[in-house]
Amino acid sequence: MRPKIQTNLILSCISFMFLLMEESSAKLVESKELHTSHLNKLQSVTVANSDEDFDNNLPSIIRAVAGTTAYLSCKPKASRNKTVSWVRHRDLHVLTVGHFTYTTDVRFGAHYGQSAGDWSLQIKSVQPRDSGLYDCQIGTQPPKSFSVRLQVYVPRSVIAGGSTDIHVQEGSTINITCTVYDSVQPPAFFFWYHDGQVIHFNNDRQERRMSLLENDITVSSLSIRQAVMSDSGNYTCQPANSDKATVRLHILKGEEPAAMQRSSANYPLLFPLTYLWLHLLFRNYL
Secondary structure, X not given: OHHHHHHHHHHHHHHHHXXXXXHHHHHHHHHHHXXXXXXXXXXXXXXXXXXXXXXXXXXXXXXXXXXXXXXXXEOEOOOOXXXXXXXXXXXXXXXXXXXXXXXXXXXXXXXXXXXXXEEEEXXXXXXXXXXXXXXXXXXXXXXXXXXXXXXXXXXXXXXXOOOOEEEEEOOOOEEEEEEEEOOOOOOOXXXXXXXXXXXXXXXXXXXXXXXXXXOOEEEEEEXXXXXXHHHOEEEEEEEOOOOOEEEEEEXXXXXXXXXXXXXXXXXXXXXHHHHHHHHHHXXXXX
């Protein structure tokens, strides 16, 4: 009787194992189907980002100077009766839905151009931390989106020469060049100051030139002919969209700076002293 019971027990265990294997296999198939379905949805979203959904004539890259207002625009081709949202890509934060704003940052807002049919995300006083992708989404299934990349630049001003002091001889021509990098657009104005006072360029000795180079570089040059002692002092360039840069000008009356005099005075002694030192060092080996 015992062998029969053992046989039945073994058969029951085998049946239970097959049942578990079938259930596990069914769950695996279901998991694969769900994964495939999820991938298909993602692919459908990707496919939805095509020319058929949005007006691609609008820029997908917006460049702005820190502190200004940036506008990111999208124009869905079939947005009638559809909700348009703006989402910050890096943290998936929903910023606006329709005309409503869903962030405590008061710099953000949505605007709809009824005549053009475009939705704009307005960001006031943009900062470098605002740089990145922003998605304009239509409330469809699956969602359709148009991405706009915001690039925020901080212009900087540099006076050529790399020194805070300039020395020129009396009667010579003074040339001071101020370069603004990452200006995105030419500055609306560009002032020069002498000891804190605006230079009005109302005499024949003073001249100002400004030029726009490639790669967002603006250059302004100050030229003063027949330098006189009263031209000495601090000269500052102040672009509209950048910090100021300052250099101090020294007018020399027929002499060099003391530092230059000391440096040049040492040159005649340099080579004799070097020769004497080498002679004393190696005389035992000669």
